[in-house]
Amino acid sequence: MTLAQDGGTPVRRAAWPSWPPPATQEQRDLLLEVLDSGAWGATSGTKVNEFTEAFTRSVGASYGVSVVNGTVALFLALRALGVGRDDEVIVPAYTFVASATSVVLAGARPVIADVTPDTLHLDPVAVGRLIGPRTKAIMPVHLAGAPADVEALRQYGVPIVEDAAQAHGATRHGRPVGTLGDAACFSFQSSKAMTAGEGGLIVTDDEDVYRRLWAFHNVGRSLEGGWYEHPDVGWNLRMTEFQAAVLIPQLAxxxxxxxxxxxxxxxxxxxxxxxxxxxxxxxxxxxxxxxxxxxxxxxxxxxxxxxxxxxxxxxxxxxxxxxxxxxxxxxxxxxxxxxxxxxxxxxxxxxxxxxxxxxxxxxxxxxxxxxxxxxxxxxxxx
The missing domain is CATH 3.90.1150.10 (Aspartate Aminotransferase, domain 1)
Incomplete structure (x- = not known):
């Protein structure tokens, strides 16, 4: 049988399912609701809080913060866990470059560890060879949506940041991804299982980490402080109401x-x-x-x-x-x-x-x- 590239008939001419799926009426209604309200930013609207709380509950975590994208989510999680200049973070070799560049963004040094031959997930043995006094975090990636062996990485006694960009809805030993480490980061970029074109979300069970995350993503404000009080250095990294409106129906x-x-x-x-x-x-x-x-x-x-x-x-x-x-x-x-x-x-x-x-x-x-x-x-x- 002649290959299509050699002039033969292709096996398939039909289109594949589109991603993201076609917009639903609920998404259209929510977008118009936001548009007509004039409350387009997270500080004036309600949709970002609604989505953040719903997603965080679905994961089983205590706290969540929605941000502009998954790379920023990783950066903020590292910063909230105290990672900074001259620190090291171990990341797997087989992953998207943002796993490493988020470490650079935090001022730290990415240390690239090899992966296991069977699953291509971060190899705990390789991590053991690279762990050192400057190691301040390990970033396992839930590759292709399959949860990494976080338990095996706990033996090293450093914080775990889950890169869960590809793993919405995944579980390990019955526990949802997002509750396996000290903080976990999800992405809503165009190709992801839930998408608003861009967007990210960080979950944690640690209230102190949450407070730092909230401050860092909201120009250094504190949860209890005033609009022009900035006890921390932070950035405007908030998700928009439009993104949240697109995402809310996707949870179901x-x-x-x-x-x-x-x-x-x-x-x-x-x-x-x-x-x-x-x-x-x-x-x-x-x-x-x-x-x-x-x-x-x-x-x-x-x-x-x-x-x-x-x-x-x-x-x-x-x-x-x-x-x-x-x-x-x-x-x-x-x-x-x-x-x-x-x-x-x-x-x-x-x-x-x-x-x-x-x-x-x-x-x-x-x-x-x-x-x-x-x-x-x-x-x-x-």
Whole structure:
């Protein structure tokens, strides 16, 4: 069978589900309510507080603060936990660059640790080799929506900041992501499981941490102080009422959407796709992504880039994913970049199926499998 990129017929011509999903009437009504009210900022409206409280309850945390994006959320969590100049924060090699740049933003030094070969989550053994007197926090990433092994990181006795940008609704040993560390940070950027285009939220069970978070995101004000009292140095990093209006209805849809993606990943695994497992202890993954291991030997030695190009031509838009932070030269002035063999190998071999595809039904998902087999057979003949 001729590949589409060689002039053959694509496996799929139909569109995939859109992400974010089409706007609901409730979202339209809430947006118009905010627009007509003239109370567009968090300090004058009610929607940001409503959303923050509802999301924080859904996580099972005591306190929450909504901010402009996920990177800022990580930065503020670090600052609220006392991370600053000349401190070190350990982050995983296989993650988005913001995990490291948020540390730089806080004035600290990101220390890149390798990941586990099976799950690509932060490796507690690698962390143990890097922990030192300047280590002030560890930032596990709940990669692809699967909770990291936070318990194994607790042994080192330093604060844990959960990067939960991809893990809305996930649980570990029945406990929601967001309640596993000292603070947890969620993102509402366009690709995320809940989205307002941009936005972020930090949750914590520590009242002192919450008070610092609130002050830092609200130009240094205190909860009890006046408008022009600024006992702390802070910034205007507040979410807008428009963002909150878009997000409020999405909480009710989250569980069903997560269940859909769980079924999709289960189907693809049964069809033979080599999707990475979740860490032991995962009781629910949000499956923001399905991470597929690509083995060139099974595809006639062709590169990952060749595979993605061929699949895209067949109507299956895959993503090449991260490259290891240990290869990000932009971080070199801020971090002693040591080799991370597992993370670097993952950058060369892992292919992503994004959540928009995972929202499809089984008939559509079967096209992913059909195209994979078609490309594998064609590559193996060459």
């Amino acid at each position: 849809a989250l569980d069903e959407q997560v269940a859909t993606r769980e079924r999709s990943v289960g189907f693809l695994r049964k069809q033979g796709l080599d999707i990475l497992p979740e860490p032991v202890g995962t009781t629910r993954s949000s499956h923001h992504l399905a991470l597929v291991r690509y083995e060139p030997r099974a595809y006639g030695g062709r590169s990952k880039a060749d595979f993605i190009a061929a699949m895209t031509a067949e109507g299956i838009p895959l993503d090449s994913g991260y490259r290891s932070l240990s290869r990000e030269d932009a971080l070199r002035p801020y971090s002693d970049l040591q080799p991370c063999p597992v993370g670097e190998a993952a950058g060369d071999s892992i292919v992503w199926i994004r959540q928009s595809l995972l929202m499809a039904d089984e008939e559509d998902l079967a096209d992913i499998v059909t195209a994979t087999v078609k490309v594998q057979q064609a590559f193996s003949r060459r």
